Amino acid sequence: MFFMSATALILAQAAPTDRNALLPTLLLWVAVFVVFYLFFIRPQQRRQKQDRLFREQLKKGDRVVLTSGIHGRVASVEGAELLIEVAEGVKLRVDKSAVQRSGEPAVVTAK
Numbered sequence: 001m002f003f004m005s006a007t008a009l010i011l012a013q014a015a016p017t018d019r020n021a022l023l024p025t026l027l028l029w030v031a032v033f034v035v036f037y038l039f040f041i042r043p044q045q046r047r048q049k050q051d052r053l054f055r056e057q058l059k060k061g062d063r064v065v066l067t068s069g070i071h072g073r074v075a076s077v078e079g080a081e082l083l084i085e086v087a088e089g090v091k092l093r094v095d096k097s098a099v100q101r102s103g104e105p106a107v108v109t110a111k
Contacts, residue, residue: 055096058082063103066094071103 058064062074064084072084075091082099084092 054102055099058096058099064099065101065103066098067100068098073103 058074058077060074060076063071064074064082065071066084070084070086070092072086072092075083075085077083080096082094082096084094086092
């Protein structure tokens with residue numbers, strides 16, 4: 001929205017006889033938008049897609065970390081909710097969106 005209003009302002013300020021100065025200005029705004037899309041919007045969409053796929057593929061027995069930092073194991077999957085076992089006999093019912101990442105330890109290799 002800002003991009004469109006800024007472009008409209010630039011077009012309104014351009015003199016009708018100064019058409020040659022308008023093209024570089026428009027090309028600059030298009031280039032700024034393309035760079036913004038490639039470096040910010042597209043990677044964020046990719047991350048959201050990966051997170052959604054991860055949450056859809058959760059199954060019983062998976063270790064997870066919730067957004068609150070609680071570690072646990074998936075006891076059951078019930079639609080959009082999970083039952084997370086955080087300790088022996090202690091279970092929490094949480095929304096799938098509360099799962100931040102897998103709780104599996106990262107594999108570290110020595111160089």
